[in-house]
Amino acid sequence: MAYDVCIIGGGAAGLFCAATAALRGRSVVVLDHAAIPGRKILISGGGRCNFTNRTVGPENFLSQNPHFCRSALARFRPEDFLAEVEARGIAYEERRHGQLFCVQSAKHIVALLLDRCQQAGVELRWGVTVGAVAHQDRFAIATSDGSGTGEIVAERLVVATGGLPVPAIGASDFGLRLARRFGHGVVETAPALAPLLLPPDERLDLSGIAVEAEVSADGPVFRENILFTHGGVSGPSVLQASSYWRAGRPLAVDLLPGRDLAAELAAGRTVNAQLGNHLAGALPRRLVASRLPEALAARPVAKLSPAEIAAATAALQRWELHPVATDGWLKAEVMRGGVDTAELSSKTMESRRVPGLHFIGEVVDVTGWLGGYNFHWAWASGFAAGSAV
DSSP: OEEEEEEEOOSHHHHHHHHHHHTTTOOEEEEESOSSTTHHHHHGGGGTOEEEESOOOGGGEEOSSTTTTHHHHHHSOHHHHHHHHHHTTOOEEEOGGGEEEESSOTHHHHHHHHHHHHHHTOEEEESOEEEEEEESSSEEEEEEETTEEEEEEEEEEEEOOOOSSOGGGTOOSHHHHHHHHTTOOEEEEEEESOOEEOOGGGOOSOTTOEEEEEEESSSOOEEEEEEEOSSEEESHHHHHHHTTOOTTOOEEEESSTTOOHHHHHHTOTTOOSBHHHHHTTTSOHHHHHHHSOHHHHTSBGGGOOHHHHHHHHHHHHSEEEOOOEEOOTTTOSEEEEEEOGGGBOTTTOBBSSSTTEEEOGGGBSOEEOTTTHHHHHHHHHHHHHHTTO
C-alpha cells in the first residue's frame, strides 16, 4: 500500500490536486470518510455550484498574510478551470459580478473531477477513517474501513480536509489537529459567509424583507441585498461583511445606496407628500416605519427642518446594527482562519516544517468572498500542490 502521494480529503481541492499530480505520472490515493463524493460541492450554489468567478484576485480573499494567495492564483486562473468545464460540454451561466454557475446541476462538476481522477489513474477510497499519521522518511497513515484496518505509506501527504462549516455532512477539525500535531500554528477559526444574529432589542418585525443595501463591518463595503430574518440579518451583503465582522463591532448599513438623501430632501421644498409616503417608492413601508419615528414619517417633505433631514438620513443611510454572533457553523458557507500560511510555501503549499507535507483548500488560512472565490482557491491551491508533489 505504498504511493507517491496520499491526499486526505476528497472534496474540490483534494480531487483537483489528485488528478493534477497523477497526470504527472505520480501514483496517488485519495482517502475520504464520506461514502458519497463531493457532498459540499453538491449542495453549493443552491445545487448549481458557483464554480469560479470571472474576476479573481488577492483582494477577494482574507488571510493573516494577504499576499500568500497571489502565486497560486496567478498560475491557475478562472479561464483555466472554465476550459475544463467547456471541454466537457457543461452548460454554465454568468450571473452578477462575474459569478459562474452550472445551468443544470452541481453533479456535473463532481463528475468532471471524478472523471479526471479516473482517467489519470487516481485510486479513490471512500468511507475510510484516517487514524494516526506518522512521519520519518515517509508518511505512514493508519486507516480503517468496512473491511478492516491497514496502513498506507506515501512519500508526500496532502491535507485537503476542508473547514468546519456544515457538520451535518461530516465537516471536522481533523486537518487543523493534524497541522498542530506536526507543529504548525493555526489562525483562530470562525464561521464566515454566515448570517448575523442581533440582540432582541434590535430584532425588527421585518422577516422576509429584502432590499439592496451597502453593508460593511471593518472591511470593504458590499452592495447587495440585505435580508431580514427572525433572528437577525442575512443576504449576500451581510454574508460578505460577516467574514470581516468581529464580536463587539457594529455593522454599518446604508438602505439607499448611491443616493444623497440629505440633498434630495433639502431640495424637496415643493414636495407636499409625507416623508414616509415619499420614501415608500424606494423602500418597503414596513422598513421605513421601523426606521423613522411616526411623527417624522408623517411630516411633509417640504416642511422638514435641517435637524429632521439629518435624523432621517442617519436612520436610513447610517444605520448601525450590533450583532451578537454569527449563526454558527451550520449556516456558514466557509471557515475563516486555518493553517497559518507563515509556515507554508505559497508556490507549492508545502510545509516549511515537515518536508513532503502540504495543505490546500479551505483548511488553509485563505478565505474567499461569496461568488465562486472559495471554489477557485480550491482549484488554484490544488493545482499548486499537485504540480509539486
